[in-house]
Every structure is written in structure tokens, then in C-alpha cells.
Amino acid sequence: MSTPVLILNGPNLNLLGEREPETYGAATLRDVVERCSRVAEDIGLNVEARQSNHEGRLIDWIHEARTTTAGIIINPGAYTHTSIAILDALNAYDGPVIELHISQVHRRESFRHHSYVSRRADAVMAGFGVHGYELALRHIATLLG
Ligand code: CA2
Numbered sequence: 001m002s003t004p005v006l007i008l009n010g011p012n013l014n015l016l017g018e019r020e021p022e023t024y025g026a027a028t029l030r031d032v033v034e035r036c037s038r039v040a041e042d043i044g045l046n047v048e049a050r051q052s053n054h055e056g057r058l059i060d061w062i063h064e065a066r067t068t069t070a071g072i073i074i075n076p077g078a079y080t081h082t083s084i085a086i087l088d089a090l091n092a093y094d095g096p097v098i099e100l101h102i103s104q105v106h107r108r109e110s111f112r113h114h115s116y117v118s119r120r121a122d123a124v125m126a127g128f129g130v131h132g133y134e135l136a137l138r139h140i141a142t143l144l145g
Helices: 029-042 055-068 077-081 084-091 131-144
Strands: 005-009 047-051 071-075 097-101 123-126
Touching (some): 005 055, 029 131, 055 084, 071 131
Parallel strands (some): 005 047, 071 097, 097 123
């Protein structure tokens, strides 16, 4: 088995598919993880998916990922726009990092236009809907060779 890619989702993303389908679509987080697992199998990757509503827990998982994962796909939720602590944790991570947003954040409120995480991310995706997770996985596969 290859070293896994971590798919990390931040606050409120556990509600995917339950609220605001016009912004975030109808798929649940479980659907997203299932699709990613299938894609990962096709392209010879392994995925591990985690979600938390707590900043510190996300940071602990990023620290743990330093020795256990080959790359990180992160949707930090609203912490994108507020968390220097998550940026610092990602700065201590050596593998590829892709920042992902389901919605096209630059078309939304101005407070969603700035991202701390983007200073570390090797690639940033926004507006691809939940399909973005699969695209990010394929991109990380090319980065990992
Ligand atoms: O577009 C994205 O993926 C976001 O990272 C989602 C965050 C938002 O704060 C960012 O600005 C952009 C919010 C996640 C909330 O997720 C929900 C999903 C379904 C229902 C309610 C909230």
C-alpha cells in the first residue's frame, strides 16, 4: 500500500449535502470520500479523510501527517480566512499541499477573498464543486510522480 494522501476538511463541512445545496451541492462528505477512494484506487493512491470543526484538532492532524502522509488536500472551511495557526502547521509540512474550496470564493463576500493557507499551498482550487476533490487527487498524483 502507498503512503496515503490526507484529505482534510474543516468546520461545517460535515453538513455537506444537508444545507445550502445551491452553494455546496447535494453530495454528502461521505459521498465525496467514497468517490475519492474509488479514484485513488484507479490511480494507485491511498486516501485517508478526516473532518473536524476544531482548529487544534486540524493542526494536530497536520503535524501527524508530517510522518504518515505523502500529501495533503485541505479545505480549511472558514479557517482559510482566519487561521495563521493552520498556515504555521502547513509550513512545517514538507509534502505537496493543495488548498481546495467547493465554491468560487472570489465571487462571494470580500472576507472570503483572502486566504492565509494560500501562502503555503502548491495549488489552489475554487469553484469546481465537490468534483474539485477528485481533480485535486489526480493533480497530487502527478506531483508525487
Ligand atoms: O467553498 C468552500 O469550500 C469553503 O471553504 C467552505 C466554507 C467557507 O467558509 C469558505 O469561505 C469556502 C464553509 C463550509 C460550510 O460548509 C457547509 C456545507 C453545507 C452546509 C452548510 C455549510
